[in-house]
Amino acid sequence: xxxxxxxxxxxxxxxxxxxxxxxxxKLIIIFMLVGIIIAGSYTTFMIEKKYSSQGTILLKAQVVxxxxxxxxxxxxxxxxxxxxxxLLQGNNIQDKIxxxxxISTGLVRxxxxxxxxxxxxxxxxxxxxxxxxxxxxxxxxxISVFTETVxxxxxxxxxxxxxxxxxxxxxxxxxxKKNMLLxxxxxxxxxxxxxxxxxxxxxxxxNSETAEQVLGLPVLGIIPYFEDQSED
Numbered sequence: 001x002x003x004x005x006x007x008x009x010x011x012x013x014x015x016x017x018x019x020x021x022x023x024x025x026k027l028i029i030i031f032m033l034v035g036i037i038i039a040g041s042y043t044t045f046m047i048e049k050k051y052s053s054q055g056t057i058l059l060k061a062q063v064v065x066x067x068x069x070x071x072x073x074x075x076x077x078x079x080x081x082x083x084x085x086x087l088l089q090g091n092n093i094q095d096k097i098x099x100x101x102x103i104s105t106g107l108v109r110x111x112x113x114x115x116x117x118x119x120x121x122x123x124x125x126x127x128x129x130x131x132x133x134x135x136x137x138x139x140x141x142x143i144s145v146f147t148e149t150v151x152x153x154x155x156x157x158x159x160x161x162x163x164x165x166x167x168x169x170x171x172x173x174x175x176x177k178k179n180m181l182l183x184x185x186x187x188x189x190x191x192x193x194x195x196x197x198x199x200x201x202x203x204x205x206x207n208s209e210t211a212e213q214v215l216g217l218p219v220l221g222i223i224p225y226f227e228d229q230s231e232d
Contacts, residue, residue: 017199024195031191032184039183040176049171051132054113055139056163057146059084059121081116084123088114088146096145101137111138122162132167139165 021028059080087093091105094112098105111134113126125146127138143161150156 017196020195020199021192024191027195028188028191031187033187035183035185035187035190036180037183039179039186043174043176043179047174048130050128050130050173051135051168051170052113052126052128052172053132053135053139053165053168054124054126054163055143055161055165057123057125057143058160058162059123060158060160081121081123084146084150085114085116087149088112088123088125088142093142093145093149096149097138097141100141100145101134103134108138111135112142125165127165128172132169136165136167 089112094108095105098108101108107129111127111129113124113128115124115126116122117124125139125142127135127142129135129138143165147159150159
């Protein structure tokens with residue numbers, strides 16, 4: 001290997017790199033803390049908080065003779081769940097909700113979360129907005145409008161409210177802990193990248209082997225280094 005080839009190569013001494021990382025441990029910690037502070041501040045003051053509220057309705061099957069559930073109606077309810085969800089997601093109901101609450105249909109559409117637990121007759125109606133009170137009102141109004149619409153259109157009145165919506169003052173997003181963790185990881189990654197870059201760009205000769213390779217001359221001797229231990 002000639003001198004030109006050596007200069008074009010990048011050699012990484014892992015032990016030397018680990019020593020450098022250990023030497024700059026304080027720098028890594030500082031970058032990590034800065035990342036946590038930036039992520040926490042951005043999450044707290046810059047990202048709009050979202051609040052969720054949720055209600056649950058049940059399609060009740062008719063009871064025969066006071067004890068027996070009408071199985072045919074039970075199967076009918078299960079098959080109708082998908083239709084009810086489509087109805088809840090449709091413009092007809094959402095326009096009525098928006099009109100009753102004096103808000104836009106787009107806001108209602110963006111806020112509503114409609115779901116059904118598999119193999120159940122339960123429909124979960126949730127809403128996520130930047131106002132906990134508004135989220136609750138959207139859920140309440142959705143249940144009310146849906147119940148009235150189904151009764152008028154299909155003459156069905158077996159829908160009961162299992163869980164009423166409540167005002168939840170704890171935001172569901174953003175996730176402060178998650179974002180602070182990501183900030184810490186980013187800070188550590190940036191500091192390690194800086195240390196690695198500084199290591200790769202360091203052109204100082206650190207040992208006799210490197211000196212021989214770079215200069216193309218044998219090392220005749222090494223002058224040892226001793227720390228000054230003389231007393232004042």
